[in-house]
Amino acid sequence: MRILKYETVITSTKYLNTKQIQNIQQNCMMHACTNTTQSHALRVKCMVRSGPANRIPVAPSPHLRPPSSRRWTRPVGRRRRALGLTVAAGRSERHHRTRPSSFHQSKVLVVASRIHRCRNWTATMSRLQVRSFSSPVSSRANDLLSELQGHLGFRTLRPELAHQLFDQMMRQPVPVSARALNGLFAALARAPPSAACTDGPALAIDLFNRMARAGRRRVIALTSHTYSILIECCCRVRRPDLGPSFFAHLLKTGVTANIVIYSGLIKCLCDLKCTEEALDVLLHRMPNNISDAISYSVILKSFCDSGRSQLALDLLHMMAKKGADHSPDVLAYNMVIDGFFKEGEVSKTFDLFHEMIQQGPVPDVVTYSFFINALCKARAMDKAEVVLRSMIHNGVQPDAVTYNSLIQGFLTSGQLKEAFRLLKLMTRQGVIPDVVTCNSVMDYLCKHGRVKEAAEIFYSTAVKGRKPDIVSYSIMLHGYAIEGSLVKMIDLCEMMARDGVVPDLSCFNILIKAYAKYGRMDVAMLFFEDMLKQGVKPNELTYLTVISAFCKMGRMDDAMEKFSEMINMGVPLDTEVYMCMVEGYLNLGDSMKAKEFITKMKNRDIHHKPWKGNR
Numbered sequence: 001m002r003i004l005k006y007e008t009v010i011t012s013t014k015y016l017n018t019k020q021i022q023n024i025q026q027n028c029m030m031h032a033c034t035n036t037t038q039s040h041a042l043r044v045k046c047m048v049r050s051g052p053a054n055r056i057p058v059a060p061s062p063h064l065r066p067p068s069s070r071r072w073t074r075p076v077g078r079r080r081r082a083l084g085l086t087v088a089a090g091r092s093e094r095h096h097r098t099r100p101s102s103f104h105q106s107k108v109l110v111v112a113s114r115i116h117r118c119r120n121w122t123a124t125m126s127r128l129q130v131r132s133f134s135s136p137v138s139s140r141a142n143d144l145l146s147e148l149q150g151h152l153g154f155r156t157l158r159p160e161l162a163h164q165l166f167d168q169m170m171r172q173p174v175p176v177s178a179r180a181l182n183g184l185f186a187a188l189a190r191a192p193p194s195a196a197c198t199d200g201p202a203l204a205i206d207l208f209n210r211m212a213r214a215g216r217r218r219v220i221a222l223t224s225h226t227y228s229i230l231i232e233c234c235c236r237v238r239r240p241d242l243g244p245s246f247f248a249h250l251l252k253t254g255v256t257a258n259i260v261i262y263s264g265l266i267k268c269l270c271d272l273k274c275t276e277e278a279l280d281v282l283l284h285r286m287p288n289n290i291s292d293a294i295s296y297s298v299i300l301k302s303f304c305d306s307g308r309s310q311l312a313l314d315l316l317h318m319m320a321k322k323g324a325d326h327s328p329d330v331l332a333y334n335m336v337i338d339g340f341f342k343e344g345e346v347s348k349t350f351d352l353f354h355e356m357i358q359q360g361p362v363p364d365v366v367t368y369s370f371f372i373n374a375l376c377k378a379r380a381m382d383k384a385e386v387v388l389r390s391m392i393h394n395g396v397q398p399d400a401v402t403y404n405s406l407i408q409g410f411l412t413s414g415q416l417k418e419a420f421r422l423l424k425l426m427t428r429q430g431v432i433p434d435v436v437t438c439n440s441v442m443d444y445l446c447k448h449g450r451v452k453e454a455a456e457i458f459y460s461t462a463v464k465g466r467k468p469d470i471v472s473y474s475i476m477l478h479g480y481a482i483e484g485s486l487v488k489m490i491d492l493c494e495m496m497a498r499d500g501v502v503p504d505l506s507c508f509n510i511l512i513k514a515y516a517k518y519g520r521m522d523v524a525m526l527f528f529e530d531m532l533k534q535g536v537k538p539n540e541l542t543y544l545t546v547i548s549a550f551c552k553m554g555r556m557d558d559a560m561e562k563f564s565e566m567i568n569m570g571v572p573l574d575t576e577v578y579m580c581m582v583e584g585y586l587n588l589g590d591s592m593k594a595k596e597f598i599t600k601m602k603n604r605d606i607h608h609k610p611w612k613g614n615r
Contacts, residue, residue: 141172145180152187155194159203166207170214178223185229189236201233205242212249224250224258231264235271243268259290266295270302278302279315293319293329300332304339312336313352320359330361337367341374349374363394369402376409381418384409400426400434407437411444419444435461439471446479454479467499474506481514489514505536512542516549524549538569544577551584556593559584575601 148165151157169176185208191200208230227250234243247265250257257265262281269278278299286295296319303312313336319328333356340349349371356363368391375384384406391398403426410419419441426433438461445454458476461468473496480488489511496503508531515524528546531538543566550559563581566573578601585593 144169158196201236228260240268240271275302309339373405451479477510
């Protein structure tokens with residue numbers, strides 16, 4: 001294991017007397033104890049050198065020197081007697097040497113060294129650095145905060161430990177600064193999930209609530225930065241309902257809200273589907289001098305997502321009237337255009353497109369892609385290609401999303417040659433086909449019985465560095481299932497495991513149905529059990545496939561077991577499942593059981609519907 005050693009050297013032009021020297025030594029001991037963790041050793045030495053009479057120079061602030069500096073690493077001679085202090089792995093020893101008579105004619109050199117394996121030099125040195133020569137009482141709160149940040153940096157901060165250290169910090173007579181507390185909350189807000197703490201933003205909210213319940217007697221007045229961090233945490237943990245509560249707490253404390261706080265509040269309200277309240281905050285509560293385009297964009301998106309694109313258009317016009325600072329950009333126009341397309345208001349999208357050009361924003365690749373995608377879904381492929389040529393003529397380069405919409409449109413219309421023509425054009429333009437492009441072509445080929453050609457595309461994507469995704473595997477599994485190539489399906493499953501692709505419900509349903517179709521219920525049930533082990537919950541189709549296969553084989557006990565399991569799992573029952581059970585019992589000549597299931601179906605208000613073809 002590679003070992004790194006760092007040293008912090010303290011020098012000064014200031015002179016202290018003997019009593020002050022003893023305070024320095026005591027502070028060094030406390031700093032060593034608070035910064036010693038389970039697997040890291042911290043060593044602090046107070047070494048003595050010659051100096052002016054009755055005065056000793058000590059540094060007001062630390063300076064870093066490399067460990068190789070000869071000035072500070074040479075051995076201590078007879079004239080440089082030392083008082084050593086060692087703290088390692090949770091235990092401490094003090095080694096006192098006989099104090100020389102010329103002790104007051106000495107110079108104090110405090111060297112803090114920590115031996116450990118470290119990922120981040122800056123974070124490590126900030127934890128080792130001696131902050132100040134304040135009293136132990138005044139620095140205790142900062143030491144507890146440093147310990148919290150240290151555990152967070154090493155991903156060992158459990159919620160229970162955080163509560164314990166934070167409560168101790170709150171009880172200290174001298175509080176920590178609001179800036180230091182904001183640093184802790186910000187670090188928790190951005191902390192990735194770990195084994196010790198799976199949700200850092202939620203822990204930040206919890207710590208603030210503990211502080212609020214304590215009355216904040218031990219913490220100085222919080223700043224607007226504190227509340228902006230907490231409201232951001234609400235969005236991260238998907239608890240937008242807490243955002244307005246923090247904003248109300250801010251108003252009670254008298255802190256002035258800034259643009260970040262208002263934007264976070266608006267986002268929380270939109271996530272709560274309270275877009276009208278968010279608009280009221282934007283137009284009437286938020287000062288005009290701090291409102292920005294981001295806040296408007298959040299509300300525009302919320303209106304469009306809820307199917308109210310006309311209200312979004314009204315807000316867009318309001319933005320344009322406010323002036324240059326609030327003029328909508330191409331992103332805002334794209335949101336409303338996409339909203340109108342989703343609502344089927346095609347004429348309004350073209351009107352808005354021409355309005356955007358007149359107002360100044362230049363349509364980008366996203367704008368043109370929206371129009372092309374809408375025209376392809378309407379199977380107006382000729383108009384879609386006209387938009388593509390206009391797009392290229394205006395200097396906007398199509399991307400993979402644009403070509404994917406066109407290729408999917410041609411495939412849906414059954415024009416495979418046109419799809420391959422666009423695929424070649426896409427390559428000539430320097431746009432690399434992605435996995436979505438390949439999936440569209442493979443799906444068309446498999447549905448039309450051309451599985452071999454689809455397999456060639458599938459394996460060529462892996463060779464070219466475009467790793468197939470779960471959709472690619474599902475398409476190929478379905479193609480092999482249609483052919484009845486069960487061995488190739490197993491080979492594909494092994495390839496999935498090697499590539500680290502986790503099968504989803506669709507994959508398991510394809511596998512179970514394929515083996516059940518050919519009477520291989522032993523293998524089908526192995527896939528069923530594997531699905532449960534991986535935490536994938538079966539749906540109606542899964543149980544219907546298994547129950548139908550058991551009923552056709554006359555294994556009614558197994559079918560009844562899966563029927564009961566389906567009820568216990570809370571999977572919705574439909575008429576097809578009941579009819580499978582009825583036909584199974586009738587085939588065995590058990591009319592009483594068949595009538596019993598018909599009665600159950602009527603009591604559950606499940607009406608019979610005729611079978612449509614062979615399953």
